[in-house]
Amino acid sequence: MTEVIVLPDPAAVAVAAADRVVAAVRAAPRGVLGVATGSTPLGTYAELGARHAAGEDFSGLDVVLLDEYIGLPVGDPQRYLEVIRRELADRIGLPHSRVHAPDVDATDVDSACAAYERTIAALGGVDLQILGLGADGHVAFNMPGTQPDSRTRRTALSEQTVRDNARFFGDRPDRVPRSVVTQGLGTIREARSLLMLVAGAHKADALEGLLARTGDLEAPGTALLDHPDLVVLADRAAARSAPR
Numbered sequence: 001m002t003e004v005i006v007l008p009d010p011a012a013v014a015v016a017a018a019d020r021v022v023a024a025v026r027a028a029p030r031g032v033l034g035v036a037t038g039s040t041p042l043g044t045y046a047e048l049g050a051r052h053a054a055g056e057d058f059s060g061l062d063v064v065l066l067d068e069y070i071g072l073p074v075g076d077p078q079r080y081l082e083v084i085r086r087e088l089a090d091r092i093g094l095p096h097s098r099v100h101a102p103d104v105d106a107t108d109v110d111s112a113c114a115a116y117e118r119t120i121a122a123l124g125g126v127d128l129q130i131l132g133l134g135a136d137g138h139v140a141f142n143m144p145g146t147q148p149d150s151r152t153r154r155t156a157l158s159e160q161t162v163r164d165n166a167r168f169f170g171d172r173p174d175r176v177p178r179s180v181v182t183q184g185l186g187t188i189r190e191a192r193s194l195l196m197l198v199a200g201a202h203k204a205d206a207l208e209g210l211l212a213r214t215g216d217l218e219a220p221g222t223a224l225l226d227h228p229d230l231v232v233l234a235d236r237a238a239a240r241s242a243p244r
């Protein structure tokens with residue numbers, strides 16, 4: 001079932017998302033949290049840091065990444081592993097050893113993708129998966145056209161995503177890696193609960209395309225709509241057309 005909750009602004013989205021993460025962690029203190037990058041979840045991660053500072057215990061968690069760039073040097077601040085260590089793990093008192101990402105430095109990236117699927121399975125699967133939504137409708141790095149049953153794999157970014165993500169690379173599209181590893185839509189669907197965060201007027205078309213439920217491969221998120229527990233937290237600007 002898909003539930004769409006419309007909130008006044010991005011700050012309210014962050015608080016509501018943090019509430020849900022905290023509830024999930026209290027229910028399963030040794031559980032697995034799936035995390036997204038991009039700018040939308042950053043407020044949620046800051047809020048989780050504040051909850052930790054106020055006494056919330058996240059120390060039993062494992063955290064798994066959705067996706068990662070290929071080709072950035074180890075330790076590069078824009079590598080998603082670094083982003084999640086800095087923006088989330090360090091704030092909630094989680095050792096870096098509990099943050100899991102695909103091995104994009106492997107000589108055989110295809111085998112590393114299969115190994116990442118095994119890592120997630122060995123952890124017991126993802127309990128709660130935080131997701132964003134790209135302006136072109138992409139989910140993780142599953143670009144428009146992705147098959148609903150896709151698995152973790154190497155893929156290429158769309159030109160729009162390269163342009164969108166250039167803001168993290170000094171507004172230089174030429175510095176954005178073109179090649180990435182992403183969990184597939186079929187992989188993401190296996191998480192027990194999905195929590196998608198959408199904020200800003202620039203996401204309104206993408207959210208509208210998702211909720212139109214056309215099953216259109218151009219809106220990859222529609223592959224998630226038949227998930228038994230998908231909650232979309234959207235701010236008013238993004239939810240222009242959402243039911244309320």
Ligand code: GLP
Nearest residue numbers: 036037038039040132133134140
């Ligand atoms: C990147 C990530 C996605 C994320 C998207 C949206 O492409 N791979 O997981 O959902 O950005 O980012 P933002 O929240 O900055 O709009």
